[in-house]
Amino acid sequence: MPVASDTDGLAEAVGRSAEASEGDLPINELFRSLQGEGRLAGVPSVFVRTSGCNLRCWFCDSYHTSWEPTGDWYSVDDVLAAVDEYDADHVVLTGGEPLVHDASVALLEALADRGYHTTVETNGTIAVDAPIDLASVSPKLESSTPTAERDPKGDGEWADRHEARRLDVDVLAEFVERYDTQLKFVVTGPDDMGEIEDAVARVRDAADAPVPDDSVLLMPEGQTREQLTETRRVVADLALEYGYRYTPRLHVDLWNDAPGT
Numbered sequence: 001m002p003v004a005s006d007t008d009g010l011a012e013a014v015g016r017s018a019e020a021s022e023g024d025l026p027i028n029e030l031f032r033s034l035q036g037e038g039r040l041a042g043v044p045s046v047f048v049r050t051s052g053c054n055l056r057c058w059f060c061d062s063y064h065t066s067w068e069p070t071g072d073w074y075s076v077d078d079v080l081a082a083v084d085e086y087d088a089d090h091v092v093l094t095g096g097e098p099l100v101h102d103a104s105v106a107l108l109e110a111l112a113d114r115g116y117h118t119t120v121e122t123n124g125t126i127a128v129d130a131p132i133d134l135a136s137v138s139p140k141l142e143s144s145t146p147t148a149e150r151d152p153k154g155d156g157e158w159a160d161r162h163e164a165r166r167l168d169v170d171v172l173a174e175f176v177e178r179y180d181t182q183l184k185f186v187v188t189g190p191d192d193m194g195e196i197e198d199a200v201a202r203v204r205d206a207a208d209a210p211v212p213d214d215s216v217l218l219m220p221e222g223q224t225r226e227q228l229t230e231t232r233r234v235v236a237d238l239a240l241e242y243g244y245r246y247t248p249r250l251h252v253d254l255w256n257d258a259p260g261t
Contacts, residue, residue, distance in 0.1 A: 025079060025103045026051040028064060028071035028096065031260040032086040036251030037219060038136050038182050040119065045090040046083050050104065053097040055123055055166055056158035058146040059186070061223045061257075065096030067152055076107050080114070094121040105130040124183075125165055127174045135179040140166035141195050143188045167199065173207035184217040184247060187235045193242060216244040224257050 029049040034042055053066040064070045074082075083091055091111050098104045099122050111118050112131035120130075124137035145163045148156030175181045183203070185196050196218075204211045218239045220231035228249060239246035255261035 021073075021075065023103050023106065024073040024075050025101055025107065026069070026071045027074050027079065028062070028069070029260060030079070030082050032088055033261050034250060034254070035090070035092060035119070036249055036254075036261075037247050038119075038134075038184055038217060039245075039247075040090065040134065041248060041250050043090050044088045045092045045119075046086045046088045047092045047094060048079060048083065048098075048107070050093070050095045050098045050101055052100055053095055053123075054100055054125060055097065055140060055144075056146050056162050057140060057144040057186075058150040058152060059144065059188075059221055059223070062094075062096060063152070069096065076103055076110060079107055080110055083111070083116070084114075089115075089117055090119065091116045092119045092121060097123055097126065099126040099128050104128070108132060122175075123166070124172045124175055125168045127171045132179050135175045135181040136184055137172065137175050137181055138184045138186060139172060139199055141185065141188075141192050141199075142166075143192055143195075144186065169199075169202045169206050172199075172203045176203060176207040176211055177209045181211075182215050182217055183211065184219055186221050187218050187238065188221045188231070189234060190238060193238060197242070213243045214245050217247040218242075218244050219247045219249065222249065222252065225252060228252055 027048065028051040029047065032046050035045045049062065049065060051065045051069040051071040056066055060066045093104060093108065098120060105128055108118055108130040117133045119134040119136050120132045121136045124139050144166060146156065146158050200211060200216055218235050220228055220235040222228035222231050236246045251261045
C-alpha cells in the first residue's frame with residue numbers, strides 16, 4: 001500500500017496509514033542477500049529497506065522508496081523478529097533514506113543490543129545519534145539532480161528541492177567524525193570527478209577526523225547489467241587515476257535488477 005506523501009521540509013515525512021502506530025517504520029523490503037557495494041561487498045546480510053526519501057535522484061535504483069514510495073508499516077519489534085529469522089550477523093539499513101525516520105534510531109539501538117553489525121546506507125544529509133558500525137554515505141552530485149529531461153516523471157518538479165538539499169558538508173563531516181565512514185559516490189562519467197574532488201576536499205577541511213583515499217569509493221551508475229557494462233570500466237579507470245577505491249555493484253552483476261537482491 002502507499003505509505004508516503006510529499007510534504008515540505010527537509011525531513012520529508014512519510015504519511016502514516018490509519019493502522020500504523022507512532023514509532024513504526026514503513027518497510028519496502030526485508031530480505032537476505034549479499035552486500036553488493038562498498039568495503040563489505042560479498043558479505044551475507046539482512047537488508048531492511050525503509051520507504052521515503054528527502055531527495056529524488058533521477059537514477060534511483062529504489063524507485064518505490066522515493067519517487068513512488070510503497071510498503072507496509074511495522075513496529076521495531078516486528079522488524080527485529082523478521083531479522084532474527086535469517087542466518088546473518090550483518091544488517092544493512094537502507095532506503096530510500098532511512099534516517100528520515102526517528103524509529104530507525106530505535107531499530108539501530110535494538111540491533112546493537114543483539115550484537116548485530118550494522119551498516120546504514122544514507123545520503124548524508126541527516127545527522128543522528130545512533131550506534132552504527134559502518135556509515136555508507138553516498139553524497140549526491142549535481143549529475144543526480146532530476147532536471148526536466150532526466151526526471152522519471154518528466155516534469156522536473158523535484159529539481160530545485162533536490163539541488164538545494166543534496167550536499168551538506170557539515171553533516172558529512174559529522175558522519176566522518178562520529179562513525180567508521182565510507183564516502184561512496186555514484187559516478188556517471190569523468191565529468192563528475194572535479195565535483196568529487198571538491199566535495200572530498202571540503203569534507204576533509206570541515207572534519208576533525210581523517211578521510212583517507214581508500215575511504216572514498218567510486219561506484220558506476222547503472223541499474224542493470226547492460227548499463228553497468230557501459231560504465232564499470234570507465235569508473236575503474238578513474239579510481240586508478242585518482243587513487244580512490246572502486247566498488248562494484250555485485251548484486252546487479254549477479255541478479256540484474258531483480259527485487260529482493
